[in-house]
Amino acid sequence: MEQNTLLQIAKDFGSPVYVYDAEKITSQYKRLTSAFSKVKKLKINYAVKALSNLSVLKLFNTLGSGLDTVSIQEVKLGLAAGFEPKQIIFTPNGVSLKEIEDVAKLGVQINIDNLSILEQFGTKYPKIPVCVRINPHVMAGGNTNISVGHIDSKFGISIHQIPHILRIVENTKMNINGIHMHTGSDILDIDVFLYASEILFDTAKSFKNLEFIDFGSGFKVPYKAGDIETNIEELGEKLTKRFNDFCKEYGKQLTLAFEPGKFLVSEAGVFLAKVNVVKQTTSTVFAQIDSGFNHLIRPMLYGSQHEIINISNPNGRERFYSVVGYICETDTFANNRRINEISEDDILCFKNAGAYCFTMASNYNSRYRPAEVLWYKDKAHLIRKRETFEDILKNQVEIQF
Numbered sequence: 001m002e003q004n005t006l007l008q009i010a011k012d013f014g015s016p017v018y019v020y021d022a023e024k025i026t027s028q029y030k031r032l033t034s035a036f037s038k039v040k041k042l043k044i045n046y047a048v049k050a051l052s053n054l055s056v057l058k059l060f061n062t063l064g065s066g067l068d069t070v071s072i073q074e075v076k077l078g079l080a081a082g083f084e085p086k087q088i089i090f091t092p093n094g095v096s097l098k099e100i101e102d103v104a105k106l107g108v109q110i111n112i113d114n115l116s117i118l119e120q121f122g123t124k125y126p127k128i129p130v131c132v133r134i135n136p137h138v139m140a141g142g143n144t145n146i147s148v149g150h151i152d153s154k155f156g157i158s159i160h161q162i163p164h165i166l167r168i169v170e171n172t173k174m175n176i177n178g179i180h181m182h183t184g185s186d187i188l189d190i191d192v193f194l195y196a197s198e199i200l201f202d203t204a205k206s207f208k209n210l211e212f213i214d215f216g217s218g219f220k221v222p223y224k225a226g227d228i229e230t231n232i233e234e235l236g237e238k239l240t241k242r243f244n245d246f247c248k249e250y251g252k253q254l255t256l257a258f259e260p261g262k263f264l265v266s267e268a269g270v271f272l273a274k275v276n277v278v279k280q281t282t283s284t285v286f287a288q289i290d291s292g293f294n295h296l297i298r299p300m301l302y303g304s305q306h307e308i309i310n311i312s313n314p315n316g317r318e319r320f321y322s323v324v325g326y327i328c329e330t331d332t333f334a335n336n337r338r339i340n341e342i343s344e345d346d347i348l349c350f351k352n353a354g355a356y357c358f359t360m361a362s363n364y365n366s367r368y369r370p371a372e373v374l375w376y377k378d379k380a381h382l383i384r385k386r387e388t389f390e391d392i393l394k395n396q397v398e399i400q401f
């Protein structure tokens with residue numbers, strides 16, 4: 001998307017606003033499928049949590065993607081977007097048996113990540129095939145909050161507990177049709193991923209009725225020019241070979257599944273916000289925007305460094321700024337960042353704002369969540385209206401004093 005297009009979108013739809021490029025989403029999807037084109041049965045289940053707008057889900061449906069979901073609400077969004085239940089996998093963590101039962105009744109593939117629920121579900125529904133999420137005890141991921149496959153993590157069933165899983169399977173006569181891992185997001189090293197995959201292959205041998213192996217996700221995307229990113233093509237080549245060999249060994253053509261979020265939508269999104277105040281203090285120059293961690297929390301939550309471009313003055317001389325929000329807490333998007341000279345009312349463009357940005361937005365400080373726009377076939381489509389004061393009030397129940 002051109003900078004002038006973005007400026008026009010900010011003008012037409014107001015700020016702050018999220019904008020997603022359908023073409024970039026499509027090209028990332030195709031890049032992933034072509035990297036694994038030599039796998040006979042490949043399934044990409046887009047991780048809805050990254051960006052759950054209905055129109056974006058519909059776009060993924062047209063691409064042939066499935067969905068990875070973590071709540072019954074995400075499942076229902078997927079169904080509302082036109083996905084068949086069998087195209088959806090439910091990979092929750094720490095949810096109730098009731099929620100899992102409700103999702104199973106919708107016909108969605110269940111993925112269970114603890115022994116307690118596995119035993120209860122298997123006892124009640126031995127005929128419903130289940131995938132199990134394994135914790136391979138591999139330390140991978142860009143930040144402790146997004147590293148989820150290590151020994152202290154709450155996710156998955158430990159590889160050391162495989163005998164216990166097998167005991168449950170034997171006692172309940174349930175059917176395990178898939179095994180799964182997700183070691184974390186922003187994995188820098190392919191070898192770590194391949195190492196964890198070996199653990200999964202090893203585990204797979206213990207289950208005789210598998211239909212698929214789900215390798216989760218965690219692919220790292222670049223945040224600026226020259227940034228490290230997961231080399232998908234190299235991973236495709238290496239994992240394909242290993243997977244195809246494993247299928248021969250296993251005696252059956254299995255499906256290779258992935259569930260990427262960030263890889264598919266991160267770079268497709270930008271966040272546009274207007275500068276309310278340029279404030280010089282004794283130590284720095286703050287650019288204060290009409291947003292805060294209520295709209296984009298990743299920099300404060302896990303230190304994400306979103307590139308920021310002043311699209312109102314792209315050729316201005318560069319100066320140093322701390323870009324902060326309007327929230328009544330410290331909400332620093334960028335510290336001492338070199339940006340083209342900023343004036344009040346300029347529009348700043350935050351890059352890599354497709355994944356885990358809008359979906360983490362809140363009404364903190366009683367602010368409205370922003371609008372969302374999809375740039376599709378050279379046209380800007382509003383895909384979510386900005387909230388209004390009615391939205392702030394709508395679920396509140398007033399009592400009389």
Ligand SMILES: Cc1ncc(COP(=O)(O)O)c(C=O)c1O
Nearest residue numbers: 047182185217218259260261262
């Ligand atoms: C189980 C599971 N699968 C897939 C994803 C998507 O990961 P990413 O956005 O890094 O591709 C996540 C992210 O939190 C996850 O927890």
